[in-house]
Amino acid sequence: MSTLDPSLIVAAAPAALPAAKAASPTKAAFRQFLRSPSGVAGAAMLLVLVLGTLFGPLVYPVDPLDIAGLPFTPPSADALLGTDYLGRDILAGLIHGGRATLMVGAVAALITISIGVTVGALSGFFGGWIDSALVKIAEFFQVLPPLLFAMVLVTLFGQKLTTITLAIGAVSWTAAARLTRAEFMRLRDLDFIKASRAAGAGNAHLILRVVLPNALPPIIVSATLAIGVAILFEGGLSFLGLGDPNTMSWGLMIGQNRNYVLDAWWAVTFPGAAIFLAVLAISLVGDGVNDAVNPRLRRR
Amino acid sequence: MAPVLRVDDLSVSMTSRTGELVPVLENLSFTVDKGRTIALVGESGCGKSMTALAIMRLLPDGFVITGGRVLLDDEDVLTARPRRLRALRGNAMSMVFQEPMTALNPLYSVGDQIAEVLRYHRRLGRADAAEQAVGFLKAVQIPAAEQRAQAYPHQLSGGMRQRVMIAMALACRPKLLIADEPTTALDVTVQAQIFDLLAQLQDETETAIVLITHDLGAVAELADDVAVLYAGRCIETGPAQQLVDRPRHPYTSGLLACVPHLSVGTARPEQWVDLGEIPGMVPSLGARGPDCAFLARCANAGAICRSRPQPPLHDITAGHAVSCWRVAEIAA
Numbered sequence: 001m002s003t004l005d006p007s008l009i010v011a012a013a014p015a016a017l018p019a020a021k022a023a024s025p026t027k028a029a030f031r032q033f034l035r036s037p038s039g040v041a042g043a044a045m046l047l048v049l050v051l052g053t054l055f056g057p058l059v060y061p062v063d064p065l066d067i068a069g070l071p072f073t074p075p076s077a078d079a080l081l082g083t084d085y086l087g088r089d090i091l092a093g094l095i096h097g098g099r100a101t102l103m104v105g106a107v108a109a110l111i112t113i114s115i116g117v118t119v120g121a122l123s124g125f126f127g128g129w130i131d132s133a134l135v136k137i138a139e140f141f142q143v144l145p146p147l148l149f150a151m152v153l154v155t156l157f158g159q160k161l162t163t164i165t166l167a168i169g170a171v172s173w174t175a176a177a178r179l180t181r182a183e184f185m186r187l188r189d190l191d192f193i194k195a196s197r198a199a200g201a202g203n204a205h206l207i208l209r210v211v212l213p214n215a216l217p218p219i220i221v222s223a224t225l226a227i228g229v230a231i232l233f234e235g236g237l238s239f240l241g242l243g244d245p246n247t248m249s250w251g252l253m254i255g256q257n258r259n260y261v262l263d264a265w266w267a268v269t270f271p272g273a274a275i276f277l278a279v280l281a282i283s284l285v286g287d288g289v290n291d292a293v294n295p296r297l298r299r300r
Numbered sequence: 301m302a303p304v305l306r307v308d309d310l311s312v313s314m315t316s317r318t319g320e321l322v323p324v325l326e327n328l329s330f331t332v333d334k335g336r337t338i339a340l341v342g343e344s345g346c347g348k349s350m351t352a353l354a355i356m357r358l359l360p361d362g363f364v365i366t367g368g369r370v371l372l373d374d375e376d377v378l379t380a381r382p383r384r385l386r387a388l389r390g391n392a393m394s395m396v397f398q399e400p401m402t403a404l405n406p407l408y409s410v411g412d413q414i415a416e417v418l419r420y421h422r423r424l425g426r427a428d429a430a431e432q433a434v435g436f437l438k439a440v441q442i443p444a445a446e447q448r449a450q451a452y453p454h455q456l457s458g459g460m461r462q463r464v465m466i467a468m469a470l471a472c473r474p475k476l477l478i479a480d481e482p483t484t485a486l487d488v489t490v491q492a493q494i495f496d497l498l499a500q501l502q503d504e505t506e507t508a509i510v511l512i513t514h515d516l517g518a519v520a521e522l523a524d525d526v527a528v529l530y531a532g533r534c535i536e537t538g539p540a541q542q543l544v545d546r547p548r549h550p551y552t553s554g555l556l557a558c559v560p561h562l563s564v565g566t567a568r569p570e571q572w573v574d575l576g577e578i579p580g581m582v583p584s585l586g587a588r589g590p591d592c593a594f595l596a597r598c599a600n601a602g603a604i605c606r607s608r609p610q611p612p613l614h615d616i617t618a619g620h621a622v623s624c625w626r627v628a629e630i631a632a
Contacts, residue, residue, distance in 0.1 A: 025407055025452070127361075189360075191402040198356055198397075199390035199417050199468065202382075213407050 032292040039288015045281035049274075053102060056095035064092040064248040072264040082266040084257050090270055093253050098274065100249040101231055104165050105278075108230035111169025113223045116176025117212075123177075124184025125207050131181075138174045146171040147236060154242045161244045168233045176222055183215035217293035224286035228279040235275050250275050302374055303331035304475045304508035305355070305393075310368035312347070312354050312532075314585060321366065322586045324350050325532045328368070330525075332476070335506040339513055339523035339540065341555065345582045347532040348512045349398075352478045355510070356395055357385055373475060391421040393476040394469040398484050400461035404453035410464045411437070411449025414471055421472045436467040440497060459490035463497065470501060478510045483518070491515070495522050516559050520544045525619075528552050531582055531593035534613060538620030548622045550600045550630065554578040592625070600630055 033039050060080075062068060068079055068089040075082040081090040123134035141149075153167035187193060188211065196210050231250075237243060238251030239258065250271040257267035312325035325347040332338045340348045353359045355370050357377060370377040372393055380388065397403040405413060414436055415429035424432065430449070437445035440463040453461055462482060469477055479498065483491035495518050502509055511523055519526055519540055526544070527537040528551065536549040547553040557576030580597040590609035595601050604625045613621040624630070 024409075191397055191399050192405045194358065195395075195397055195403040195465070196405070197358060197389070198395040200386045200388070200420060201390075202386050205420075210405060214405070 029292040033288050036288040036291050038284045039291065042281045042284025042286075042288060045277060046285060049098060049278055049281065050102065053095055053098035056098075060091060060095060062089045062092035064088060064096040066092075068092070072260070072267070074264075075266055081270050082264065084253065084264070084267045085260050090253070090266060093248050094250070094270060094274055097248040097250045097253055097271065098278075100161060100244075100247050101234060101251065101275070102278065104161060104168070104234045104249070105227045105231035105282075108165045108168035108172075108233070109223055109226035111166065112173045112226045112230070113176050113219065115169065115173035117180045117219060119173070120177040120180025120182075121184055121207055121212060121215075124181035125188060125203070125211060127185070127188075134177075135181075138177050141171065142174045144171070147233070150233065150237060151240065151242055154237060159242055159244050161247050161249075164234060164237060164242075164244060167237075168230050172226065172229065172233070176219070176226065179218055179222055180215060183218060184211055187211050187214050220293060221286055221290040224282060224289055228282040228286070231275060231279055231282075250278075303333045304373060305332045305510065306369075306371040307331070307351075307355065308369040308371070310351070310354060310370060311366045312350050312359065313364055313366045315362050315364065316586065321364070323366075323532060323588065324363065324585060325354065328527075328529070328532075328534050330527050330534070330537065332508040332510060332525075334475070334508055335502060336524045337502065337509040337511055337522055338525045338527060339511045339519040340527050340529055341513060341516060341519060342529035343514075343555075343582050345531075345584075346529040348529055349480055350532075351529070352395065352480045352510065352512055355476075355478060356389060356393065358395075387421070390417055390469075390474070391472045392474055393478065394472070394474045395478040395480065396462070396465050396469050396482045398481040400458050400465055400485060403465055404461055406453055409450050409452055410456065410461075414449075414464070414468045417468055417471045432471070433467075436471055437464070439470075439501070440464070440467045442467075458486050459493065462486060462490075462494055466494075466497065466501070470505060470507065473505055474507060476510065477507045478512070480512045481514070482511075483513075483515065491518070498522065516544065516556055528555070531588050533593060533610065533623070535594065535623045536621070537613065538617075542617075542620055548616060548620070548627050548630070549594075549624050550598050551578070551594050554597075592623075600626055602626055 065088060067087040069083050069087050071083060071085050071087045073079050073083040073087070079089050079091070081094070083089055084093070119134050119138060123131040149171045150167040153170060154163055157163045157167075193206060193210060196206055201210065234243070234249065235251035235254065238249060238255040241255055243249060243252040243255055245252070253271035254268050254275075257264065261268050307328060307330050310325060310328045311323065313321040313323050316322050328347075328351060330338055340351060342348055350359070350363065354365055355377065357380070359365070365378055368378070372388065377385070377388065404410065408416070411430060411433045414433035415426070418424045418429040418432055419426070422429075434445050434449050437449055442448050442460060442463055448456070448460075453464075456464065466482070482498070483494050486494065498509065499522055501507070511518070513519060523540040525538065526540045527534050528543075528549065529535070530551050536543065536547070536552045543552065544556065547556055554576065555578070558578065560575055578597055583593055583596070592598070592601075592605050592610040595605055598605070602625075608625065611623050611625055613623045615621045616627060
């Protein structure tokens with residue numbers, strides 16, 4: 001196609017253009033996130049927790065499974081946060097247990113979202129019998145009480161951290177699937193999807209490059225919150241005695257010391273506070289992300 | 301020379317809730333040659349958009365093509381395999397939609413969206429495609445194309461977006477462009493610009509255009525041929541100028557009478573005439589019998605119209621065909 005005479009185009013251009021170069025939606029959302037005080041506070045807390053679990057052992061080189069003193073030593077100079085019922089150091093437990101807890105949270109959330117988005121995308125995009133079949137499967141998982149179901153899975157396949165992570169993912173993907181399905185159904189019939197199809201796009205391209213990016217905002221938010229839920233789940237399982245006894249985690253610390261709450265408050269309070277702070281931080285981040293990616297919800 | 305697009309006896313039906321087939325489009329035939337434009341006109345619900353979607357094989361769920369052929373350069377689109385179909389769409393045939401506000405993906409810059417079509421169909425590299433995209437934005441007369449290529453759809457006006465849509469549709473130099481009411485959502489001043497742009501680009505690219513519109517003014521200006529659709533049937537077809545000047549079907553004359561003409565300043569107020577209207581509505585789907593679909597609304601309907609089914613299109617002059625029993629009497 002021969003273009004027009006360039007001089008004409010220049011003449012037609014308004015003298016001063018407004019800054020037409022705009023930030024990409026991702027950058028714009030990130031900037032918006034930085035403007036949310038609670039989101040930034042949550043991110044900072046989370047950063048402290050993550051750095052603490054990563055670099056804590058360098059600063060405080062105590063093995064969390066070693067006996068560091070007498071059982072139930074109160075917080076003192078020897079053991080900064082006291083010891084548990086076996087005389088293991090609580091602070092060392094917090095540092096090392098944090099890794100496992102945060103890792104389980106992140107990986108389980110990843111599994112949750114991966115399964116959920118895949119199932120939701122396929123069923124929302126294609127509809128028809130694919131949708132019916134997938135919704136039936138999702139409903140099967142939904143009617144089982146998640147904690148009970150996870151307990152069964154962990155009991156069956158062994159009290160290992162990997163099993164626990166997989167079990168958490170397996171019981172909690174349905175919410176993400178429903179969310180994704182709804183978004184896909186909403187977007188499926190929009191004009192720009194039709195236009196993409198008219199431009200030759202196939203189903204895979206439409207799902208991955210056209211519909212999914214537009215469905216992402218609520219999915220990102222739910223992924224963030226899913227980490228918090230997974231951490232609570234791990235805590236719950238450990239509390240019920242189904243944690244991995246060979247890997248220190250915050251949930252395991254609470255679970256093992258729960259009978260001695262009245263004698264040694266520090267043994268459960270500190271890991272409990274750690275879980276509380278982690279979940280709070282993640283929720284704040286989730287809220288911040290939500291405000292950043294859903295501009296319409298921002299003004300309340 | 302074979303026409304770029306030949307639509308033969310195309311019929312489309314909708315599957316109703318009870319599973320019956322309700323005709324939406326009946327035995328539609330037309331051809332478009334290289335560099336020519338055919339306009340499909342008619343009220344809402346006459347099957348214009350369904351024709352466009354059927355040609356692109358993009359009919360919504362529940363609509364099925366029940367017969368006919370659609371030949372694009374002698375290749376039957378209706379029997380093409382999905383893979384071949386994807387290669388044709390956007391490359392050999394493309395479409396401009398009615399709503400520029402919603403037909404662009406809000407998450408990608410407009411330059412990226414045009415480049416993507418080129419990368420997919422032309423296998424261009426990222427840089428080449430981006431460069432050509434800017435070229436196309438210039439070709440559709442978007443000022444400061446280099447900067448605009450980085451812009452997101454929400455930063456552009458409706459007219460700009462429709463230009464982007466046209467650039468995207470023409471990026472692979474398709475043989476056929478279907479424009480489904482490309483100016484309905486735009487300001488009147490912008491409408492004229494878009495039609496001018498289409499005409500100009502058509503001169504350069506020799507693309508065949510199927511223009512779907514209510515705007516009979518545009519028809520006279522842009523189209524070479526016109527097919528008037530009513531209730532899913534073609535009731536009059538012929539060269540644009542002839543059809544607009546001397547419409548033979550009462551429905552076509554009715555439509556033309558509904559086009560406003562500016563009288564302010566050219567005639568005294570007492571000479572102004574009211575804008576015409578066609579009483580009644582298009583019969584709804586499923587309520588269309590074998591008799592003339594326009595019968596109930598036609599001021600000229602006579603005994604012959606009521607007693608016989610709708611006549612097939614028959615030529616009255618070369619290339620001008622009408623489906624009306626009383627065409628000879630009305631013309632007189």
